[in-house]
Each structure stands twice: as structure tokens, then as C-alpha cells.
């Protein structure tokens with residue numbers, strides 16, 4: 001049994017954004033009711049609460065919080081469980097820079113590539129462009145990440161919550177685009193991604209994403 005919070009979260013097993021929040025929830029050992037979407041029975045209420053209609057959305061009584069980064073910071077600010085935010089301003093800044101590289105620069109081309117998974121309807125020129133953007137962003141991450149145990153410092157932070165799902169998808173979709181060893185050229189990121197999974201919360205989220213991706217791919 002985790003720490004009771006009375007919160008619920010509209011969730012999707014395959015969403016990297018929802019996975020980021022689940023990692024924070026698991027690491028903090030919080031009881032948050034996860035509402036798996038899509039669910040026709042939940043659709044109307046979700047649309048009423050979430051005009052942006054993007055998953056995840058956290059519901060804490062009257063407080064409705066969309067956007068994964070904001071949800072994670074909100075969980076910190078509510079003060080439940082283990083803190084995932086360093087106290088030193090320089091460390092907080094580094095945690096946020098790592099998170100933004102993942103969120104803005106790595107996720108963006110990866111999201112585009114997701115639309116080209118099927119080789120039958122793939123725009124090769126577009127794919128080459130997005131792969132180049134992805135490699136550039138991974139190069140930035142390679143410079144900023146500390147690792148191998150944690151993205152920075154000596155404990156789990158919100159940067160790990162962001163980067164574990166991002167690197168799961170980086171690892172998983174590479175082979176679909178002819179990159180059998182996607183981490184080649186990014187050894188610090190690779191060592192980090194493999195080692196951080198010693199953390200039970202990270203391993204749990206990776207297993208959930210893996211299961212959901214396999215289901216989506218029909219394998």
C-alpha cells in the first residue's frame with residue numbers, strides 16, 4: 001500500500017508523457033487512481049475537465065492539472081513521499097535543462113518518426129531529416145547527462161522521470177528505422193539508460209511501456 005493521496009490521473013500505458021508521471025508516482029510510492037484511456041465511459045468527464053484533451057491529466061479534488069512536467073512539479077509541491085527535486089539551485093537548473101532537452105528536442109523528432117513507423121507509407125526524406133534532428137538532440141543529452149546511475153546527482157529526480165520514457169522510445173524505435181544499435185555514439189546515455197533500470201520505479205515503467213508497445217505492434 002502506498003501513501004494515500006485521493007488523486008486520480010487520466011493515463012495511457014503507451015504515452016511517454018503519462019509514463020513520466022507514473023514514474024514519479026511509483027518512486028514516491030503514492031496511491032493515485034490511474035484511469036486508463038481511451039475508455040468510452042470516462043470520455044465525457046475527461047473532455048469536460050481537460051479542454052486540451054491531452055493525456056496525462058491529474059485530478060486532485062477541485063484542482064485539475066494537465067501537462068506532464070507541471071503534474072510532476074505539482075506532486076513535488078504537494079509534498080507527498082520522497083522528494084525528486086534537488087535543493088541546490090544549480091542542481092535544480094540542471095535537472096530542468098535535462099528534462100527540457102528530453103521534452104522539447106528529443107521527443108519532437110521522435111514523435112514525428114512515430115507517424116512513419118509503417119514502411120509502406122513512409123516519407124524517406126522526412127524520416128532522414130527527423131533522424132538527423134534526433135541525433136543532434138541526443139548529442140546534447142550526451143553532454144548534459146551525468147549518470148550512469150541517475151541523470152544527475154546521486155538519487156532519482158524529475159529528470160529521470162522525464163528521460164526514462166524518452167530513452168525507452170529512442171531504444172525501441174531505432175531498429176524500426178534501420179538503426180540496430182541506436183545508442184551508438186551516445187555511450188553516456190546508453191550506460192545511464194541501462195543502469196537507471198536498477199531503480200524499481202524505472203524498471204516498472206520500462207516494463208509497462210514495453211508491454212504496451214508490443215501490443216500496439218501486434219507482437
Ligand SMILES: N[C@@H](CCC(=O)N[C@@H](CS)C(=O)NCC(=O)O)C(=O)O
Pocket residue numbers: 012014015016017052053054055056066067068069
Ligand atoms: N506536452 C504534453 C503532451 C501530452 C500529449 O501529447 N499526450 C498525447 C498522448 S502521448 C495525447 O493525449 N494526444 C492527444 C492529442 O494530442 O489530441 C505533456 O507533456 O503532457
